Amino acid sequence: MNTNATHQEATGGATPGWWTEAVIYQIYPRSFADADGDGVGDLPGITARLDHLADLGVDAIWLSPFYPSPQADAGYDVADYRGVEPLFGTLSDADRLIAEAKARGLRVIVDLVPNHTSSAHVWFTEALAAAPGSAARQRYVFRDGRGPDGAEPPNDWQSVFGGPAWSRVTEPDGRPGQWYLHLFDSAQPDLNWDNPEVRAEFVDVLRFWLDRGVDGFRVDVAHGLIKQADLADWQEPQEILSGQEVDKPRPPMWDQDGVHDIYRQWRQVLDSYGSSAEDGRILVAEAWVEPAERLARYVRPDEMHQAFNFEYLLAAWTAPAQYAVITRSLEATDAVGAPTTWVLSNHDVVRHASRLGLPIGTPRPNGIGIGDPQPDAAVGLRRARAATLLMLALPGSAYLYQGEELGLPEHTTLPDEVRQDPTFRRTGGAHRGRDGCRVPIPWEADAPSYGFGPTDASWLPQPPSWAEYALDRQRGVPGSTYELYRGALRLRREHGLGRGTLRWQESPDTVLSFTNGGLTVLTNFGPDPVPLPAGAQVVQASAPLDDAGRVPTDATVWYR
Ligand code: GLC
Numbered sequence: 001m002n003t004n005a006t007h008q009e010a011t012g013g014a015t016p017g018w019w020t021e022a023v024i025y026q027i028y029p030r031s032f033a034d035a036d037g038d039g040v041g042d043l044p045g046i047t048a049r050l051d052h053l054a055d056l057g058v059d060a061i062w063l064s065p066f067y068p069s070p071q072a073d074a075g076y077d078v079a080d081y082r083g084v085e086p087l088f089g090t091l092s093d094a095d096r097l098i099a100e101a102k103a104r105g106l107r108v109i110v111d112l113v114p115n116h117t118s119s120a121h122v123w124f125t126e127a128l129a130a131a132p133g134s135a136a137r138q139r140y141v142f143r144d145g146r147g148p149d150g151a152e153p154p155n156d157w158q159s160v161f162g163g164p165a166w167s168r169v170t171e172p173d174g175r176p177g178q179w180y181l182h183l184f185d186s187a188q189p190d191l192n193w194d195n196p197e198v199r200a201e202f203v204d205v206l207r208f209w210l211d212r213g214v215d216g217f218r219v220d221v222a223h224g225l226i227k228q229a230d231l232a233d234w235q236e237p238q239e240i241l242s243g244q245e246v247d248k249p250r251p252p253m254w255d256q257d258g259v260h261d262i263y264r265q266w267r268q269v270l271d272s273y274g275s276s277a278e279d280g281r282i283l284v285a286e287a288w289v290e291p292a293e294r295l296a297r298y299v300r301p302d303e304m305h306q307a308f309n310f311e312y313l314l315a316a317w318t319a320p321a322q323y324a325v326i327t328r329s330l331e332a333t334d335a336v337g338a339p340t341t342w343v344l345s346n347h348d349v350v351r352h353a354s355r356l357g358l359p360i361g362t363p364r365p366n367g368i369g370i371g372d373p374q375p376d377a378a379v380g381l382r383r384a385r386a387a388t389l390l391m392l393a394l395p396g397s398a399y400l401y402q403g404e405e406l407g408l409p410e411h412t413t414l415p416d417e418v419r420q421d422p423t424f425r426r427t428g429g430a431h432r433g434r435d436g437c438r439v440p441i442p443w444e445a446d447a448p449s450y451g452f453g454p455t456d457a458s459w460l461p462q463p464p465s466w467a468e469y470a471l472d473r474q475r476g477v478p479g480s481t482y483e484l485y486r487g488a489l490r491l492r493r494e495h496g497l498g499r500g501t502l503r504w505q506e507s508p509d510t511v512l513s514f515t516n517g518g519l520t521v522l523t524n525f526g527p528d529p530v531p532l533p534a535g536a537q538v539v540q541a542s543a544p545l546d547d548a549g550r551v552p553t554d555a556t557v558w559y560r
Contacts, residue, residue, distance in 0.1 A: 001319050001320065001323050001504075001507055001508075001509060001511065001512055001513075015301070015337055015338075016277055016499060017276075017277040017278075017280045017282075017305070018059065018060075018107065018277060018278060018280065019060075019216070019280065019282045019305050019306060019339065019397060020339035020396070020397060020498070020499065021339070021395075021396070021397060021496075021497075021498025021499045022059040022060050022107070022397045022398075022498070023057070023058045023059050023060075023392070023397070023398050023399075023400065023489060023492070023498070024058065024059065024060045024061070024062050024109065024397065024398070024399050024400070025053055025056070025058040025060070025061050025062070025399075025400045025401075025402065026061075026062045026064065026346060026347070026399060026400065026401045026402060027046055027061050027062065027063050027064065027402055028041075028064045028347045028401075028402055028438060029041050029042065029043065029046060029063060029064060029065075029066045029075075029088050030064075030074060030075070030088075030438065030440075030459060031402070031438050031439065031440040031441060031452075031459075031460075032045060032046055032049065032402055032440075032441065033045030033046055033048060033049045033443070033452060033453070034440070034449070034452050034453030034454075034457070034458075035048060035453070035454075036453070037453045037454040037455040037457060038087075038453075038457060039449075039453065039455070039457030039458050039459045040087050040088075040459050041088075041440065041452070041453075042087065042088045042089050042093075043066060043084065043088050043089035043090075043093040043094055043096075043097050044089055044093055044096075044097075045453070046063070046097055047093070047096055047097045047100050049443075050097075050100055050101055050104055050106065051104070052471065053104075053106060054104040054105065054106060055486070056405055056482075056485060056486055056489060057486055057489035057490055057493065058106070058400065058489065059105075059106070059107060060106055060107035060108065060109060060215065061101060061106055061107070061108055061109065062109040062110075062111070062218050062284075062399070063108070063109070063110050063111060064076075064111050064347060065078060065111045065113060065220075066084055066085055066088040066089070066094070067079070067080060067081060067082075067083060067084065067085055068080040068083045068084070068085045068086075069085050069118055069120075070118055070119075070120050070187065071085075071087070072118065072119075072185055072187035072188065072422060073184060073185050073187070073188060073421075073422055074347075074420070074421075074438070076111075076113055076184070076188070076220060077113075077116070077117075077118035077119070077120075077185065077187050077188050078113045078117055078118055078121065079117070079118040079120040079121050079122075080121070080122075081112075081113075081201075081202075081205040081208070082205065082208050094212070095212060095213075098212060098213045098214060099213070102213070107215035107216075108213070108214050108215055109214065109215055109216040109217060109218055109282070109284065110209055110214050110216075110217060110218070111217070111218050111220060112202075112205070112206070112209075112217040112218065112219050112220060113220040113221075114191065114193075114202050114219065114220065114221075114225060114262075115183065115184075115190060115191065115220060115221040115224045115225055116182065116183070116184060116188040116189055116190045116191060116221075117188070117189060117191060118187060118188065119186070119187045119188070119189055120187075123136070123139050123140075124140065124189050127139060127140050127142070127180075127189075128169055128172075129172055130172075131171075131172075132144070132171075132177065132178050135197075137178070138192060138195055139191060139192055139195055139197060139198055140180055140181070140189045140190065140191060140192055141180060141181035141189075141190050141191075141192050141227070141231075142169075142178045142179070142180050143166075143178060143179055143180075143181070143231070144178055144179070145166075145168065145178070145179050149176075150176075150177075150178075150179075151168075151176070153165075153166035153168075153179055154166060154179050154181075154231060155231050155232070155233050155234075156233045156234065156235065157181070157183070157231075157233075157234055157238065157252075157253060158237065158238035159182060159183060159184060159185070159186075159238065159426060160183055160184055160238055160239070160240045161184055161185055161422050161423045161426040161427070162423060162426035162427035162428075162430070162431065163426045163427075165181055165182055165183055165238070165253075166179040166180065166181055166182070167179065167180060167182060167186040181227075181231075183221075183224060183253060184221075184422075185422045185426070187422075190224075190227075191225075193225040193226050193258075193259075193262065194226075199262065199265070202266075203265070203266070203269055206266060206269050206270070207269065210269075210270070210273045210281060214281070215281055215282065216270070216281050216282035216283060216284065216305070217282075217283055217284070218284045218286060219263075219283055219284065219285050219286060219304070220286055221240075221286060221287075222259065222263070222285035222286055222287040222298065222304070222307075223254050223255045223259060223285070223287035223288060223289050223298075224253060224254060224259075225258075225259050225262060226256040226257075226258035226259045226262075227252060227253050227256065228252035228253070228256060230252075231252065232252050234251055234252055234253070236251065239288075240254075240288045254288075254289070255287070255289050255294065260297065260298070260300075260303060263283065263285075263298065263303040263304050264302050264303055266283060267283065267302055267303055267304070270282070270283060280305070282304075282305040282306065283303075283304040283305055283306075284304065284305065284306040284307065284308065284341070285298040285299070285304045285306070285307040285308065286308055287307055287308070288310055289307075290310075290311055291311070291328070291332075292309075292311060292328045292329050292331075292332035292333075293332050293335075295307050295309075295311075295332065296332040296333055296335060296336045296338065297336075299333060299336055299338035300336045300338075301336070301337055301338075305338070305339075306338070306339060306341040306397060307338075307341060308341055308343050308346075308399065309329050309340060309341050309342055309343060310343070311325055311328070311329065312325050312326070312329055312342055312343065312344075313343050313344055313345075313346075313349065313352075314364055316360055316361060317356050317360055317383055317387070317525065317554075318360060318510075318525055319509065319510050319511060319512050319523070319525045319526075320509075322390070322512055322523070322525075323504075323512055326394065326502075329342075330395070330396075330502065333396070339395075339396045339397050340394070340395070340396035340397070341396060341397045341398070341399065342391045342394055342396060342397070342398045342399070343398070343399040343401075344384075344387055344388065344391060344401075344404070345400075345401040345404050345437070346399070346401045346437075347401065347434065347437060347438055348434055348437075349364070349434075349437065350364075350365050350367065350368060350410045350436065350437060351384075351401070351403070351404065351408060351409055351410040351436075351437045352380075352383075352384045352387060352388075352404065353377075353380045353381050353384035353404070353407055353408060353409045353410070354368065354375040354377070354380050354409045354410035354412060354436075355375070355380070355410075356375075356379070356380045356383035356384050356387060357375030357376040357377055357378075357379045357380020357381070357383070357409075358373070358375045358376075358380075365432075366423065366431040366432065366433065366434075367421070367423070367424070367431060367432030367433045367434055367435065367436055368410055368412040368432060368436060369412065369413070369414060369416060369419075369432040369436070370413050370414075370415065370416070372412070372432070374412055374413075375409070375410075375412065377409055379554070380409060381407050381409070381481070382542075382543060382554045382555070383554045384404070384407065385407065385481060385484055385542035385543065385555075385556075386523055386542040386543070386554050386555050386556040387556075388404070388484075388485065388488070388542070389484070389488055389521075389523075389540065389541075389542045389556035389557075389558065390512070390521065390523045390556045392488045392489065392492050392497070393492070393497050393514075393516055393519065393521040393556075393558060394497070394502065394516070395497065395498060395499065395500045395501065395502055395516060396498065397498065398498075400485075401437075402441055403441040403469075404485075405481065405482055405485040405486075406441065406442070406469045406470070406471060406474060406481055406482055407469060407480075407481030407482075408441060408442075408466075408469050410436040410437050411435070411436045411437075411439045411460070411461075411462075411463055412436055413463065414432075414435055414436050414439070414460065414461070415461075416429060416432075418435070418460060418461060419432065419433055419435045420435055420459075420460070421433030421434045421435050421438075435460055438460060439458075439460045439461070439462055439463075439466075440452040440453075440458045440459065440460065440462060442462065442466040442467065442469050442470040442471070443470060443471045443472065444470055444471070444472045445467040445468070445470040445472055445473050446467070449462065450462055450466050450467060450470050451470065451471075451472075479544070484540075484542065487540055488540055488558075491519075491539060491540055491558065495516075495517035495518055495519055496517050497516050497517045497519070500516040500517035501516065501517075502514050502515075502516050503515045503516070505520065507522070508526065508530065509526075510524065510525045510526025510527075510528075511523065511524050511525065511526060511530055512525070518560065519539065519558045519559065519560060520536075520558070520559050520560070521556065521557070521558050522551055522556065522557050522559070523555070523556040524551045524552065524553060524554070524555055524556075525553075525554065526553065527553055528553075529546050529548070529550035529551060529552050529553070530550055530551045531548070531549070531550045531551075532545075532549065532550070532551065532557070532559060536559040536560070537559055537560045538557050538558070538559045539558050539559060539560060540557065540558040541555065541556070541557040541558075542555050542556045542557070543555040545557070
C-alpha cells in the first residue's frame with residue numbers, strides 16, 4: 001500500500017487510562033457457561049470460568065444484560081434495571097461475580113439499555129392503564145394515530161427488526177387507542193428522554209451498579225435516545241446504522257444532537273466514583289454512527305470514554321479498505337483525544353470467522369441459514385486469525401466476543417424452527433437474524449453440551465463440528481487459535497501496543513505494514529507470498545510462513 005507513510009502517525013489515545021488500551025471480552029450470559037444445567041448460561045457459570053479469561057490475558061469483561069426480563073430480545077428488554085433475571089441467578093450471584101473478577105484483576109462492565117424498557121416494566125404497565133396525556137404515558141412515546149379513526153400509525157417509521165415501529169394499544173375502556181413507538185420489538189417500548197423523570201431514573205440506575213463496584217457501562221443504542229421533535233416521516237428503509245453521509249439528511253431517529261447532553265450528565269456521575277487512569281469508570285457507546293468524525297462526538301472529553309468502531313467491523317478484507325478505515329478511525333478519535341476502539345465480532349453480527357469466509361464485497365448479512373450461500377470455513381478462519389492479529393497490534397482498545405478465541409464460526413445451518421431472534425419473526429424469515437452467533441460455546445470436546453453445562457441441554461443446538469473448537473482441544477496446542485490469541489495478548493501487553501504509535505511502512509498494494517512498540521506488523525491480502533526483510537525475527541504469526549520464509553496469503557505476522 002502506498003500509505004504516504006510520513007504523514008500517517010497516530011497514537012490511538014491522548015488521555016491515558018486503563019480503558020485506552022484495554023482488551024475487553026464480551027460475555028453473552030445465555031451462552032457462556034451453564035452452572036445449573038437448564039441449557040441457559042448463568043452468572044455462577046461465568047464465575048466458575050473466570051480463570052479462563054485471566055489465563056487468556058484480557059483486561060476486562062463486558063456482560064450483556066442479565067436483568068429481569070421476559071427475554072423477548074434475549075435480555076435487551078429489561079423489566080427491572082436493578083435486579084437479576086432468575087434464569088441467570090440472583091443479585092448475590094452478581095456481587096460474587098464482580099468480586100471474583102476483581103480478585104483476578106479483571107474489570108467489569110455491565111450493559112445499560114436506556115432507549116427502551118421491556119413492555120413488562122412496571123412503567124409500561126402503568127402507562128397502559130393510564131389515560132392518554134397522563135404522566136405515566138409521558139415516560140414513553142405515545143401518540144394518536146393518523147387517519148379519521150386514528151387507525152394509521154403516527155408516522156412511517158419501521159422497526160429495526162422489521163415491520164412498523166408503532167403498535168396500537170387498547171385503552172382501559174376497551175376501545176382501540178393510542179400508538180406507542182418501538183424502534184425494536186413491540187415488547188421494547190421506547191422511552192421519552194425529554195422527560196426529566198426518565199433522566200433521573202437512569203442516573204439512579206447508574207449509581208445502583210456503580211455502588212456494587214462495576215467499572216463501567218456499555219450503553220445500548222446510544223445514538224437512539226433522542227428523536228427529532230416532530231417525529232417526521234422517513235421514507236428510507238430502516239437500519240440501525242445512521243448511515244449518514246455528509247451530504248445526506250440524518251434519519252430523525254438516530255444521532256440527534258440532544259443525546260450528548262445525556263452523556264455529559266452521566267459522565268459527571270461516573271467521574272464522582274473515580275476518574276483517574278486506574279479507577280476511572282467508563283461509558284462505551286453502542287452507536288451505529290457514520291462517518292467516524294460524527295462517531296467521535298460521543299467520545300469528546302466530557303462525554304463517553306469509548307465508542308464501538310463498527311465502520312472497522314464492516315470494512316472489507318482488502319488492503320485499501322483496511323488502510324482507509326484504520327487511518328480514518330485513528331484520525332477521528334485523535335482529534336478528540338479519545339482511544340480508538342477496535343471490534344470484529346459481537347452478539348449482533350455474523351462471527352468474523354464466517355463473515356470473512358464470504359466472497360469479498362458481500363453486503364453485511366443479517367444471519368446465515370440453511371439454503372443461504374455458505375461461507376468457506378477454512379478461508380474464513382484463516383482471514384479471521386489474520387484480522388485479529390492485525391487488530392491486536394493497533395493502538396487503542398479492542399473488544400473480543402466470547403468464542404472468537406476458539407476460532408468459533410457462526411452456526412450457519414441452524415434450523416429455522418429453533419430461531420429465537422425477533423428479527424427472524426418480524427421479517428417473515430427474510431432476515432435469519434442473530435441466533436447463529438449466540439450458540440453456547442464449547443469448552444470440552446467430549447462432555448455433554450461440549451462442557452457448556454453439566455447436561456446436554458443447550459438453548460440453541462450446537463453443531464457436531466463444535467467438538468474440534470473446544471477449549472480443551474486447543475489449550476497447549478501450538479498454532480491453535482486459542483494459543484494465537486493468548487500469545488498475542490501477552491505480546492501486546494509486553495510491547496505496550498495498545499498505547500503505542502502506529503507508523504505505516506511502504507509496502508506492495510496488497511500488503512499492509514506498520515510499526516508499533518518496537519514490532520513491525522505485516523498483513524498479506526494478496527495472492528502471492530511476501531518476503532520479510534533479511535534478519536526479521538517473527539514473534540507471532542497467524543499462519544505458518546512458507547518454506548522460503550515468506551508470509552502467505554491472508555496472514556499477519558509480527559516481527560522484530
Ligand atoms: C443493541 C443490542 C442488540 C439489541 C438492540 C435492542 O443493538 O446490541 O442485541 O437487540 O440493541 O436493544
